[in-house]
Amino acid sequence: MQIAPLIKLASQRLTDSSDSPRLDAELLLGMVLRKSRAQIYSCSDDEISAADQALFAELLEKRRNHVPIAHITGRREFWTLNLKVTPDTLVPRPETELLVEQALARIPKESPSRVLDLGTGSGAAILAIGSERPHCPLYATDISREALEVAAENGACSKQQVNWYEGDWFAALPGEAPMPKFDIIVSNPPYIGLEESGLTDPELQFEPDIALYSGDDGLNAIRTIIHTAPQHLNAEGWLLLEHGLMQGEAIRALLADHNFVEISTMFDLAGLPRVTSGRMAATAH
Numbered sequence: 247m248q249i250a251p252l253i254k255l256a257s258q259r260l261t262d263s264s265d266s267p268r269l270d271a272e273l274l275l276g277m278v279l280r281k282s283r284a285q286i287y288s289c290s291d292d293e294i295s296a297a298d299q300a301l302f303a304e305l306l307e308k309r310r311n312h313v314p315i316a317h318i319t320g321r322r323e324f325w326t327l328n329l330k331v332t333p334d335t336l337v338p339r340p341e342t343e344l345l346v347e348q349a350l351a352r353i354p355k356e357s358p359s360r361v362l363d364l365g366t367g368s369g370a371a372i373l374a375i376g377s378e379r380p381h382c383p384l385y386a387t388d389i390s391r392e393a394l395e396v397a398a399e400n401g402a403c404s405k406q407q408v409n410w411y412e413g414d415w416f417a418a419l420p421g422e423a424p425m426p427k428f429d430i431i432v433s434n435p436p437y438i439g440l441e442e443s444g445l446t447d448p449e450l451q452f453e454p455d456i457a458l459y460s461g462d463d464g465l466n467a468i469r470t471i472i473h474t475a476p477q478h479l480n481a482e483g484w485l486l487l488e489h490g491l492m493q494g495e496a497i498r499a500l501l502a503d504h505n506f507v508e509i510s511t512m513f514d515l516a517g518l519p520r521v522t523s524g525r526m527a528a529t530a531h
Contacts, residue, residue, distance in 0.1 A: 329400050360385070385409045
């Protein structure tokens, strides 16, 4: 069978399990043939061997069972980066680019602002920020050693220097010789409530639970971060949090209770509340 009709058939098979069936089919076939999407388009009349068709069918079946496309290919495009991902890391979502955009809006271009990413996963957010602000010292934490190994590999591939620390949120940072405070802290923490676990995207079953769920209402990690962040932020430093669609009001109240000002919630490209930020008051200690 030729490439073009094979992709058409594959797209039809993926319609019920993917929001982007044709794109997924092209990415999976490109993986099998070791070709880019552009190359696939340029040789759409080429015949596919029986062995490659069989491998392609195996990958399609995985996708039909909701295995994330990034877990099948092992890669994910995010910002301007091509990142390695594994089942130990949350697959970076396009919505998280809003977290990056809002952080960049608060960092002057030549500023050496110190930036911390809590729960970095694959390193997507901190590496995207670093790619646009090369003068910034970068720091990131994650409780998962396996996730940090993936993040460090992504950092090495993008030739960025990030200080990686293993541990639970701020507790991962060195304690013997306390480091200077940060100007920007970002986090895409787990924020799904346990009672929502049966109502979420079926693809999430393949993601690490520790990166998804956080107490009954999904706010446990966010409460911990907001409570502890003032100890690690410079006066007038920013905290930016990605969160669930119904959590903005609660997070704004938590920030106000912990000496944050200029609190606001930003909306993603779908018009949904996605990131809430607050600045430490100038008199904060």
